[in-house]
Amino acid sequence: MQIHRDYPLKAHHTFGFDVKARYYAAPDTPEALHALLADPLYRKLPKLIIGGGSNLLFRADYEGLVIQPRFHAIDIVDEDDDSVTLCADAGVVWDEFVDYCVQHGWGGVENLSGIPGTAGAAPVQNIGAYGVEVKDVIYGVEALRIDSLQPVFFTREACMFGYRDSIFKHTAWKNNIVITRATFKLWKNSQPVTHYGALSAALHDCPTPTLAQVRQAVLAVRRQKLPDPAVAGNAGSFFKNPAVPCAKAHALAAAYPALTLYPANGEEVKVPAAWLIEQCGWKGKRVGQVGVHAPQPLVLVNYGGGTGNDVMQLAADIQQSVAAKFGIALEMEANVVN
Numbered sequence: 001m002q003i004h005r006d007y008p009l010k011a012h013h014t015f016g017f018d019v020k021a022r023y024y025a026a027p028d029t030p031e032a033l034h035a036l037l038a039d040p041l042y043r044k045l046p047k048l049i050i051g052g053g054s055n056l057l058f059r060a061d062y063e064g065l066v067i068q069p070r071f072h073a074i075d076i077v078d079e080d081d082d083s084v085t086l087c088a089d090a091g092v093v094w095d096e097f098v099d100y101c102v103q104h105g106w107g108g109v110e111n112l113s114g115i116p117g118t119a120g121a122a123p124v125q126n127i128g129a130y131g132v133e134v135k136d137v138i139y140g141v142e143a144l145r146i147d148s149l150q151p152v153f154f155t156r157e158a159c160m161f162g163y164r165d166s167i168f169k170h171t172a173w174k175n176n177i178v179i180t181r182a183t184f185k186l187w188k189n190s191q192p193v194t195h196y197g198a199l200s201a202a203l204h205d206c207p208t209p210t211l212a213q214v215r216q217a218v219l220a221v222r223r224q225k226l227p228d229p230a231v232a233g234n235a236g237s238f239f240k241n242p243a244v245p246c247a248k249a250h251a252l253a254a255a256y257p258a259l260t261l262y263p264a265n266g267e268e269v270k271v272p273a274a275w276l277i278e279q280c281g282w283k284g285k286r287v288g289q290v291g292v293h294a295p296q297p298l299v300l301v302n303y304g305g306g307t308g309n310d311v312m313q314l315a316a317d318i319q320q321s322v323a324a325k326f327g328i329a330l331e332m333e334a335n336v337v338n
Ligand SMILES: Cc1cc2nc3c(=O)[nH]c(=O)nc-3n(C[C@H](O)[C@H](O)[C@H](O)COP(=O)(O)OP(=O)(O)OC[C@H]3O[C@@H](n4cnc5c(N)ncnc54)[C@H](O)[C@@H]3O)c2cc1C
Pocket: 014, 048, 049, 050, 051, 052, 053, 054, 055, 056, 069, 090, 115, 116, 117, 118, 119, 120, 121, 122, 124, 125, 126, 127, 128, 129, 177, 178, 179, 180, 226, 227, 228, 229, 234, 235, 236, 237, 335
């Protein structure tokens, strides 16, 4: 396996910043990954594991070893009349996995169609879209510890999934494991989830859609709202939808009747961050080489030539104006690397 020095990362993350890694390697087998992590030359260097780089924000060059697992098998490990359990290697392109499942008639991931990135990263962020989160179908996650080189298995419960959150972003695991593969349990006769606003509107004329129809509807809605990173660099939703106490949310709804709220838990309600950002006048605003995507203000974009620091400054200004107008703190969803 080749280990590159001073390697350009522009093509390996969707914001498209001009940044480099001191070292970069793309192991194409779990054995090559193990050997790389064991190599005394790189043992002490900080390490960053990346998939498709679609949820990363680099503020500067990475002064360590970037590892991009490339192994990409999909294996069926169990099957009965109702369900199928299958493993996807870390380097499997997420949307190819979804397409594979939909083509076989296995339900559970069709609403997650079109999300960029890899199967290895999907549990880290607990990816979600149109009323479904990947935690709903994850059976377990296999990983390799970077410090001890020991394999470790996480059951779904051990992953401690939350809203765009998991144990892999916290505690001893952050930057100390490489997820090598994830196991999913999907259903042969599942009922598609179609209640989510934009998706239910897209399927209005199709009351009992097939998995393939749900997938096509999701892809069509996504094309309308989200910028193609090949055209304008971005990392999808830059902020999480904040959960606020019910009393505060209902006061907001009374003041702004057009506002749609979403249940979070018994005591809190989710307010769409896109709406908060739009209300503060940021929708479609451009600041130098970066800006706020007009069709979906939750997405910050690099029009070309912008830097991670430009995006961070824009994000801070947005956070400040939302806090000043609504007293609500916006939390970032994208992973800031350095
Ligand atoms: C246009 C666009 C639309 C998007 N839409 C959605 C959406 O609808 N819903 C949603 O949830 N997200 C969305 N995202 C965000 C992003 O696609 C997801 O978070 C995705 O899971 C990131 O996958 P990745 O392989 O690119 O991970 P990366 O960005 O490379 O990494 C993300 C995090 O996971 C870690 N990581 C990656 N691989 C591994 C591994 N094998 N082992 C351990 N850690 C690892 C990284 O260190 C980093 O912390 C969108 C992004 C874009 C650009």
